[in-house]
Amino acid sequence: MKKSILYLVVFTFFITSPKLFSQEINWLTIEEAEIANKSEPRKIIIDVYTDWCGWCKKMDATTFKDKEVVNYLNQKYYCVKLDGEDKGTISFKGNEFNFVDQGRRGYHELAAGFLKGKMSYPNIVFLNEDLDVLQALPGFRTAEELLPILKFLGDDIYKETKWEDYITTVEGKK
Numbered sequence: 001m002k003k004s005i006l007y008l009v010v011f012t013f014f015i016t017s018p019k020l021f022s023q024e025i026n027w028l029t030i031e032e033a034e035i036a037n038k039s040e041p042r043k044i045i046i047d048v049y050t051d052w053c054g055w056c057k058k059m060d061a062t063t064f065k066d067k068e069v070v071n072y073l074n075q076k077y078y079c080v081k082l083d084g085e086d087k088g089t090i091s092f093k094g095n096e097f098n099f100v101d102q103g104r105r106g107y108h109e110l111a112a113g114f115l116k117g118k119m120s121y122p123n124i125v126f127l128n129e130d131l132d133v134l135q136a137l138p139g140f141r142t143a144e145e146l147l148p149i150l151k152f153l154g155d156d157i158y159k160e161t162k163w164e165d166y167i168t169t170v171e172g173k174k
Contacts, residue, residue: 033078041129066143
């Protein structure tokens with residue numbers, strides 16, 4: 001009887017605790033990432049999204065749930081979610097950025113700065129350890145498409161190898 005109750009308790013615990021089985025990306029705000037970067041410099045990846053963007057939701061449900069992507073991002077990057085239409089004030093690199101009301105929607109100045117005014121969603125922005133933009137990558141990406149890019153930038157391969165040469169070697173390993 002005691003064993004049955006113990007099994008039931010353990011079974012219930014595991015069923016009601018899905019986070020034990022699924023690892024997630026440790027998402028931060030840009031302010032939190034900037035602070036963390038001061039004590040332990042890393043590259044920063046910024047997922048620029050909007051609440052109404054279907055492809056953004058699909059990336060959250062698929063690409064950003066992929067075990068290999070999650071593990072690599074949590075190990076090598078500070079990961080930031082940035083709503084391209086956030087209505088609040090955001091501080092970054094000693095400056096304050098705000099929402100710009102423009103017709104039906106509008107945009108956030110920080111997102112527009114990262115994307116050089118080309119507002120499309122989803123968009124992934126990569127910053128180096130000095131908080132300078134390395135690359136903005138517009139559009140939906142599968143885990144299979146994103147992982148080589150994460151490694152190319154995250155492992156500093158881009159400093160010595162051209163993308164075309166790198167991706168050829170990666171595709172040859174498949």
